[in-house]
Amino acid sequence: MSRAVFLERLPGYVGQAVLLAVVGWLVWRGVSNFQSNARALGLSAGYGFLHTQAGFQIAQSLIAFSPASSYLDAIIVAALNTLLVVALASVLSTLIALCIAFGRLAPPGIVRGASSIYVEVFRNIPLLLQILFWYFSAIALLPGVSESLEFGGVLLNNRGLFFPRLTLMHGALALDLPHVNGFDVGGGFALLPELMALTAGLSIYNSTFLAEIFRAGILSVPRGQSEAAASVGLSGVRAALLITLPQALRVALPAAGGQYQTLAKASSLAAAIGYPDIMQIVGGTVASQTSQALEAMTLVVLLYAAINLFIALVVGLANRRLQKREGR
Amino acid sequence: MTTSSHATSDSNGTIVRMQGINKWYGAYHALRDVDVQVASGERIVICGPSGSGKSTLVRTVNLLEPFQQGRLRVCGVEVDADEITRAARLAVNRRVGMVFQQFNLFPHMTVLQNLTVGPVWGAGVGRREALERAHLYLQRVGLMDQTHKHPAQLSGGQQQRVAIARTLCTRPQLVLFDEPTASLDPEMVSEVLQTMESLAGEGMTMMIVTHEMGFARRVADRMIFMDQGQIIETARPDDFFERPQSPRLQSFLGQLLSH
Amino acid sequence: MTTHFVRQTPIDPRAAPVAAIAAPVRWRRAWFPTPLMSLLSLLLLALFALFGWRFFQWAIVQAHWLGTSSEACPGDTGACWAFVIARWKPWLVGNYPSSQLWRAWTCFATFALFWTWVVRRSHAASLQRVLLGFILLPVAFFLLLIGGGPLPVVVPTRWGGLLLTLVVTLATFATALPIGLCLALGRRSRLPVARWLCGVFVEGMRSVPLLAVLFIAATLLPMFLSNGMNVDLFSRAVIAFALFNAALAAEVFRGGLQSVGRGQLEAATTVGLSDFAALRLIVLPQAVTAVVPALVNIMIAVIKETTLLSVIGVNDLLGAVENGAKSPDWIGESNILTSGHVFLALAYLTVCYGLSRYSRRLEVRR
Numbered sequence: 001m002s003r004a005v006f007l008e009r010l011p012g013y014v015g016q017a018v019l020l021a022v023v024g025w026l027v028w029r030g031v032s033n034f035q036s037n038a039r040a041l042g043l044s045a046g047y048g049f050l051h052t053q054a055g056f057q058i059a060q061s062l063i064a065f066s067p068a069s070s071y072l073d074a075i076i077v078a079a080l081n082t083l084l085v086v087a088l089a090s091v092l093s094t095l096i097a098l099c100i101a102f103g104r105l106a107p108p109g110i111v112r113g114a115s116s117i118y119v120e121v122f123r124n125i126p127l128l129l130q131i132l133f134w135y136f137s138a139i140a141l142l143p144g145v146s147e148s149l150e151f152g153g154v155l156l157n158n159r160g161l162f163f164p165r166l167t168l169m170h171g172a173l174a175l176d177l178p179h180v181n182g183f184d185v186g187g188g189f190a191l192l193p194e195l196m197a198l199t200a201g202l203s204i205y206n207s208t209f210l211a212e213i214f215r216a217g218i219l220s221v222p223r224g225q226s227e228a229a230a231s232v233g234l235s236g237v238r239a240a241l242l243i244t245l246p247q248a249l250r251v252a253l254p255a256a257g258g259q260y261q262t263l264a265k266a267s268s269l270a271a272a273i274g275y276p277d278i279m280q281i282v283g284g285t286v287a288s289q290t291s292q293a294l295e296a297m298t299l300v301v302l303l304y305a306a307i308n309l310f311i312a313l314v315v316g317l318a319n320r321r322l323q324k325r326e327g328r
Numbered sequence: 329m330t331t332s333s334h335a336t337s338d339s340n341g342t343i344v345r346m347q348g349i350n351k352w353y354g355a356y357h358a359l360r361d362v363d364v365q366v367a368s369g370e371r372i373v374i375c376g377p378s379g380s381g382k383s384t385l386v387r388t389v390n391l392l393e394p395f396q397q398g399r400l401r402v403c404g405v406e407v408d409a410d411e412i413t414r415a416a417r418l419a420v421n422r423r424v425g426m427v428f429q430q431f432n433l434f435p436h437m438t439v440l441q442n443l444t445v446g447p448v449w450g451a452g453v454g455r456r457e458a459l460e461r462a463h464l465y466l467q468r469v470g471l472m473d474q475t476h477k478h479p480a481q482l483s484g485g486q487q488q489r490v491a492i493a494r495t496l497c498t499r500p501q502l503v504l505f506d507e508p509t510a511s512l513d514p515e516m517v518s519e520v521l522q523t524m525e526s527l528a529g530e531g532m533t534m535m536i537v538t539h540e541m542g543f544a545r546r547v548a549d550r551m552i553f554m555d556q557g558q559i560i561e562t563a564r565p566d567d568f569f570e571r572p573q574s575p576r577l578q579s580f581l582g583q584l585l586s587h
Numbered sequence: 588m589t590t591h592f593v594r595q596t597p598i599d600p601r602a603a604p605v606a607a608i609a610a611p612v613r614w615r616r617a618w619f620p621t622p623l624m625s626l627l628s629l630l631l632l633a634l635f636a637l638f639g640w641r642f643f644q645w646a647i648v649q650a651h652w653l654g655t656s657s658e659a660c661p662g663d664t665g666a667c668w669a670f671v672i673a674r675w676k677p678w679l680v681g682n683y684p685s686s687q688l689w690r691a692w693t694c695f696a697t698f699a700l701f702w703t704w705v706v707r708r709s710h711a712a713s714l715q716r717v718l719l720g721f722i723l724l725p726v727a728f729f730l731l732l733i734g735g736g737p738l739p740v741v742v743p744t745r746w747g748g749l750l751l752t753l754v755v756t757l758a759t760f761a762t763a764l765p766i767g768l769c770l771a772l773g774r775r776s777r778l779p780v781a782r783w784l785c786g787v788f789v790e791g792m793r794s795v796p797l798l799a800v801l802f803i804a805a806t807l808l809p810m811f812l813s814n815g816m817n818v819d820l821f822s823r824a825v826i827a828f829a830l831f832n833a834a835l836a837a838e839v840f841r842g843g844l845q846s847v848g849r850g851q852l853e854a855a856t857t858v859g860l861s862d863f864a865a866l867r868l869i870v871l872p873q874a875v876t877a878v879v880p881a882l883v884n885i886m887i888a889v890i891k892e893t894t895l896l897s898v899i900g901v902n903d904l905l906g907a908v909e910n911g912a913k914s915p916d917w918i919g920e921s922n923i924l925t926s927g928h929v930f931l932a933l934a935y936l937t938v939c940y941g942l943s944r945y946s947r948r949l950e951v952r953r
Contacts, residue, residue: 016780023784030811037810109618110628114635124939125932126891128898129905133928140921227392228432232446232498233422235414242445246436261794268796272898283802293806297799305794326435326478352603360598396604411616557600562592573593 034294041291049290050075056285058276060192071286078281079303085195085277086264086307089202093263096203097210104215115211123208128269131201135273138197145180153177155185158193165189194275198267206263210256217252218244250322257315261308268304278303341368342401343502343533344389349398351384351557358384359395360558366502371528372535373544376554377580382537385554386504389535390424391417403501422451425495429507431487433479439466439490440475443497451498458497465493469523485516489523496527503527505536541584545569553577646929657919660926667926670917677907681747683732687739691750694728698753706945714876722765725757743821747902752893755825755903759889762829764882767836771844772866774837785837792834798895800827805899824901828892835885843878844870883946887939905931 038045050072058065061077062084103115122130139158143149148157153164155178162178162185178185221244229239268279278300287296344366351359359381366372374382387393389402391412400407403423407416434442443462447453453461466472469489479487488508495503505524509517521543528534528547538544544551544565551568553561553576561574572578619625649665652672660667671678680691701724705717732754734740746754773785792800804827805820812818818826847870855865897906908927917923 012778016778019780019784029813033813034810037814106624107620109620109624110631111624114631120940120943121936124887124891124936124943126894126905126935128894129928129931129935132905132909133925133932136921136924136928140925222430222432224428224430224432225434227426228428228434230392230417230421231390231424231426231428232494233418233450234446235418235421235450238449242449243434250436265794265796268798269895269898271798279796279798279802283799287806294810297803297807300799300802301795304796304799305791308794322436326480350601355603357600357603360600556597558594558598559592560594562590564591567591573591 043291045292045295047295049292049295054286055289058281060190060195060276071290074286075278075282075299075303078276078278081195081275081281082264082267082270082277082303082307085198085202085267085270085275088195088199089206089263089267090260092199092203093207093210096207097214100207100211101214101218104211105218119208119211122204127201127205127266128272130205131197131269131273134200135194135197138200139193142193145185148180148185155180157185159185159190160193161191161196163189163191192275194270194273197273198270198275201269202263202266206259206266209259209262213252213255213259214248216255217248217250220251221247246322246325250319250326253315253319253322257311257319260315261311264307264311265304342366343368343370343403344535345399345401346388347399349388349395349400351388351393351395358557359388360556362398362557362559364552364559366533366535368501368533369531370533371547371549372552373548373550374535374537374552374554375539375541375544375580376560380554381557382554383506384557386426386506386535386537389502390426390504391420392426422498423500424502424504425498425500426504426506427488427491427495427508429510431479431484431491431511433487433491433494435479438476438478439471439482442479442490443494446494446498461497461499462493465496466490468496468526469493483516484512485519488512488516488520492520492523492527502533502535505534505538507537507539509538509540539584541569553580555580656916657923660920660923662920665922666929667920667923668930670911670923670926671930674907674911674917677911678748678904680750681902681907682745683747683750684739684741684745687734687741690731690734690738690741694731694750694753697728698724698757714872714879718764718875721757722761725754725761728754728757743819744902746821748907749904751821751896751902752890752904755828755893755896756886756889758825759828759832760886762825763832763836763885763889766829766833768840770833770837771840774841775844789834789837792831793838797828797831797892798898800831801895801899803827820899821901824896824899828889832885832889832892835888836882839878839881839885840874842881843874846877847873880946880950883942883949887942887946890939890942891935904934 051070053067054069054071054074055067056074057067058074058077060081062080063073063077065073065077100115100118103111104119106112106115142156142158145157145159148155150156153175155162164178165176176189178190180186225243225247226239229235229243234242267277268283270277271279271284274280282296282303283300287293290296342365344364346362346364349359349362350357362385364372364385374385376382384393388395388400391402391407394412395409397409399409402420405416405419405423407420434445437445440459440462443465444455444458447458447461448455462475463472466475469492471486471489471493474482474486474490479490482490492508508524509520512520517540521540524534524536525543525547536544536547548565551563551565552559553568553574555576561568561572561577563572568577569581572581619628645664646666650668651660651665652668653659654669655673657667657670659669680688683691701720705720731738732741732746732750733743770785770789773781774789776782776785801824804823808823808826809818851869851873852865855869860868893903894905896903897909900906902910908931909924911917912924912927
């Protein structure tokens, strides 16, 4: 490197060194402050607490859980609950979004107007407000335990939606049916009203954004494609399914993937209504009970980042397969 | 006006009859009092300056463009000026094929799938027969070894030839060509024109919009010159090129031959 | 047999015919084009009628309009607008001392005037002036509302309601945009350290929920500060909002910078501009102008995000309603809280919808 070039690049090198030094100093000060504050408050550090007894019950768990289970189990239950609500809301919002997208592409009329109103109304009301509304109205409208609605083995009341659960009893598979037990419901597997409210709010709110993404994808398919489809005798639904939708999907997939990631992050609002997901259990209960907020919040951040990464990988895989299908 | 979906050509062999067709794009009068009759086996070439309405004319034949006044009868299907029903559109498109300037092949399907999707899913042809037709017409356009390629992997000339094969697989009575070589590099134009010439040699009824005058002279039974939405002159190729009578056609031909 | 046809008289253009279809037929075709559409339309109309009627009953006919406590709204039917009307002061300004309310009204009025000036797009409202205004306003509001010096101090914990929402939104917008721009430029930098640091920050922020960042700001951040420093909850929340939305703004700006074609930079070089001058004079103006609609969308998102403040205990508009429904005067029937929610929904809907219409108008203008 000649002297002239080196002199030109020098400010860059110096600047980077300074930047690194400043960031490094901030990090060092922050860490040392944290350590001295933690010592002053008598807090423990490290993840040893994961194997100690949790000491609290979780209202909905997909695996067996009791107050005697460890904190690690609690975190697993919380993660499963998050994945449950994300999966339910993703499927539901996709279905709704497809209907709304087609509604908005219909010829001008009541169907199109209603779809547009749906999108504008539910997109502009904050998600938290929608969830709170579902939670308080849903609870208010559902009947009490003694007047539970029943169909099949399923019970519905203001304590939740109760399904029969397969259990092992006396060495044989048996169906554990939910039944009214005084003021409570015993047996069965409970879907909490918090889950229902959260799923409803998330699905409706995200369906507005997904509908716009799907609509943009469909509109991006060139007009010549539908004309060519017509000219070989395909029309209407057949042309849409065979020609337009596959191409629209390829365009919409990356943006839709981003929206599913947003949905996964938005599920953290569960903490506002007490649904036992990652934010509520790990970021709330675990953090406050162990007083180890740093470790707990680190876990929260890592878990959500992992979920986001997983969604990104799935979408990336699907995208690659779609592109291969077009011979690119 | 009613629509009948089972008739084909008229008893006297007229495939297309347009009478007094007028079309407006909003306030712009795009087609003015157009009268055209195309008999079975005829090859019509339509030419004219850009904006003259040539593409609009052929796109009106297969109902891609609606018209506001006049009468249209395509392959025995009467079409209403007011409202083009879905039944009419389906009936016409199962008898009329189109080759587009932009090819419009389906990018997410292989060449073979492009050829079979119309017959199988549109006309209800059995899979085996659709495949037979596909192989037959791919051979005719000389692309037998490209069946499993995607359009993106083919050259422009190859794509347009696939598009021609795709139209032929639907066994149309009439094929419309909307400037089929206008988007091609010069060296690929001739391969497509050769394919179209061999098609004409087999007696296919064709309406072609093109600027390729040498090709037109060899292939056309009748030349139509359009300008400002109206038909200015119609003649046999010899008369058209050697004895043009309207001043606008004379100046148009003069410009064409000067470069 | 082909005859040689030559047109002798050209056809002049004529006016398009008015559709001779009878009005009822046209009406049917417009509103009920196909059987499926007709069925759906009728279904939707029926649903609208049903819910519209029930809502009208609840919101107007059976509603209670006046009163100062839950006794004004007995029973479970009918909206409790008395709740909304009686507590107008906490909705608007939270706990702000009554004697100093003129400062809050000044802020509201100033913002209303500023926004009218922006939307009217008068000649004086160039993009730079608007952005400058958006940065100066929150600073001015903050100083005015906090006080100090001749004005009595009003700590941020006493701010609440719409005032708090407005200040947080503006402050977030004012800080997130410049930081986001720096981050976006940093990611395009040739210096690997800058690129790496900015990239890690933006990608990290984008993969965690905003609520997690708020929780961290609320519970963890004090632990990283040295003993003397005491940053109150409000400021910490604003910092969290600013950093989170800076990452979002960085992505928006990155798109804008990429949309300025390479040819622009090449042309700038050939007329002798330095890298920095080219950036300042050629690239940035085009990049920022290109993403203004997206920036308005960020503002809409921030307004909706301010509702999360209620979860960590900051008294924003949603928090004010929630607290109001739990206050001793009003605790009781569920329709009180529901009325508050409906009122809030209408309020946010109006503001956010208005802004999104504005954003779309900006996009069309391009």
